[in-house]
Amino acid sequence: MITLEDVSKRYPNGTYALRDIDLHIDAGEFVFLVGASGAGKSTLDRLLIREELPTTGRVVVDGEDVARLSRGKVPLLRRKVGVVFQDFKLLPTKTVYENVAFALIVTGHGGRVVREETDHALSLVGLLARRHHFPRELSGGEQQRTAIARALVMRPKVLVADEPTGNLDPVTTWEIIKLLVRVNELGTTVLVATHNAEIVNALRRRVVHLDHGRVIRDEREGLYAA
């Protein structure tokens, strides 16, 4: 599903965010991306949705070389790769329902498809009852669940979560992680970049450890630290 071949990312000031990365993630996997701040986790996430281009190497998502995509095809890639951020990125003037439906509307869907798919995504994250609330009326966990519903409503093949629990308390963190595990069980490939050792150690899933832009460890049932 995701392949990085000898990928490096160097910024114009000469700093390397990623160096010589070789990584393959199969469809249906659940992968933790761990490492200190500045290790390159977010850069790797951004490469997958073509917010950044690799300086060298190839990034392949669902069979397509991301760097070779024309500008017109980038939206199609992003419909296959849902993203969730630490700061939720919800629109404050839209309700929970509108925030989720927005993704469908602006990608050309309408009418019944919008209603049914939005309700389905909200029911998956357990927010159907809060559909008419605005983000300011929700807890942090509910806001993150709304963001996950917005990503899932497009039925993506991959869900990339960049520090999804960074702003949440421990109890809410577990709610969100359980939700991501459930999404994975339903068939979506999930990649979670996190600092949170407790959840990584508890789940014992595949762990890819980045340090100064290099992969220093890749374990099938790994722990946060070696």
Place this chain on the structure above:
Amino acid sequence: MTRVAYVLAAAWHGFSRNPFMSGASTLTVALMLVLLAFFVVTDRGLQSAAALLESKVELTAYLADDAKVSKILDLKARIERDPAVARVDYVSKEDALERLKKLSASRADLGPIEDIGVNPLPASLEIKLAKAQESGRLADELRAEVGNGVIAKPEDVVDNPQVVDQLLTITRVLSIGGLAVLAMMLFVTLFVIVNTIRIAVHARRDEIEIMQLVGATDRLIAAPFVLEGMLVGIGGGAIALAVFLAAAGPVTASLIKFLDILPVSLGPNFLAQLAGGVLGFALLIGAGGASISIRSHLAK
């Protein structure tokens, strides 16, 4: 809500979100378009006055008294074949005298010329030009005919190079000046719309970011902003036309009074053309300015 409904709603929301900014932009565009409309009217009036004056430019070739009719007719036919010539009239000695008598009757200072005896006035060819700028060339060609028995001496070919040159200069200045003023107004109007939409884009940058992340196309992201630019343009155009129509009567009247020595006409459908032009220009510049803003944001 469908995609079309979203685009319409987002465009209106963007326009009405900051009424002061949208209103100020619309009024600035309106002011530019009012100036543009008055400028177009004035320019068209002056151009048509200049064209009228140009059409009055003529050459006169005085003919020798002993010139043979066949040679005169031959010269007249050759002149008429020249593409720069609109018309050639033969004025006989008798016609010339008749004109002088009519002129003296209306001018006391010339005195009576009833008992003039032998008619001293020469016959002539009066040449009206289709292209005033060819006046010099044609005069030189006629002077080259001196000695062939029709025109006696170079001074018998009378043109007025200074008047022609000045007229042509005025026409040229009006054309180039008109284009320069038009370009300046286009730039100012474009600048206002680009900045208005840039502010709207900035206000909705989070929404744009989310649209990009979920896979909306650039075209759909840009559509509400382009529509908003067109709203500013068409609003400005409508205000400008209202102001122009209210002020057009008195201004046109004074302009015609000012130029009443010249039968200047702006054309039968000029007002409809002007209204269509202003609104079309407003729409195009609104859409163009907005496209520049949103495309430059999306290209970052």
